[in-house]
Amino acid sequence: MLDMGFQNDLERILGQCRQDRQTLMFSATWAKEVQSVANEYMRDPIRITIGSTELLANDKITQILKNVQGRDRDKIFLQDVREHVDNGSKVLVFVNQKKIADKIAYALTRAGVSADAIHGDRSQSQRDQTMKSFKQNRTQVLVATDVCARGIDIRDIRAVINYDMPSGIDSYVHRIGRTARGEDTGTSIGYMAPEDFPRIGKDLIKILERADQQCPPWLSSYVLQQTHLKMQSRNPRQQNQRQSSNRDYSRQSNSRDSRDRPQRDSQRRNSNWGDNF
Secondary structure, rough: EEEEEEEEHHHHHHOOOOOOOOOOOOOOOOHHHHHHHHHHOOOOOOOOOOOOOOOOOOHHHHHHHEOOOOOOHOOOOOOOOHHHHOOEEEEEEEEOHHHHHHHHHHHHHHHHEEEEEEEEOOOHHHHOOOHHHOOOOOOEEEOHHHHHOOOOOOEEEEEEOOOOOOOOOHHHHHHHHHOOOOOEOOOEEEEHHHHHHEEEEEEEHHHHHHOOOOOOOHHHHHHHHHHHHHHHHOHHHHHHHHHHHHHHHHHHHHHHHHHHHHHHHHHHHHHHOOOOO
């Protein structure tokens, strides 16, 4: 509840409680941000941990990550949805904005897929009806914001699709955990856009490795590249050498560019000719 933004509501409730109360807090994950807020409500707390203190994903979930850009995501998304729906599976789709949830649910319905959306702008009665239809298989696809990332326990959700990757790795684990409930197995699919790489790329690799999942080569390459760049930036001498080398290369390139530009422009015009036919 703290992570979902209910801090003000909790403060109002606690304001009506006795000061000598006993406070118990439960969480599937224990992010540092949540810890700092939770400590405001407790004195000398004792933490009891069941299982590992590391952030883990269910190893019964097959995690698939796809590197997509621009409009390619919508085409791939529809293909993935149809593949699972045609097999009789329920699909839970996560997005980061309420208006996108409504937009995708509408687009899926127009494409012949039974879909609905659930988010914070829906009334409680609307949300209840949406969840009831999804549980009873009247709706095949449910598009949701993080309001469904926690506490939803529907046994026959076979696939979770992150149309938008979450802002943090904790939310990712919560989201994909909506599938493979109990003894079931499930599949999660995540569409990685360029802005997602620096935000959760490194943490995603750890989650995949701990669950014995295959890490895409493009994700490993990105993280290795960023690690290498950080190591180089810590050495001022190497950085100065690179800058000097880049200036020399730039002067050489500009000199060659001025000599070769007419020929290249001609080649470019020839290569573009007929592209519209």
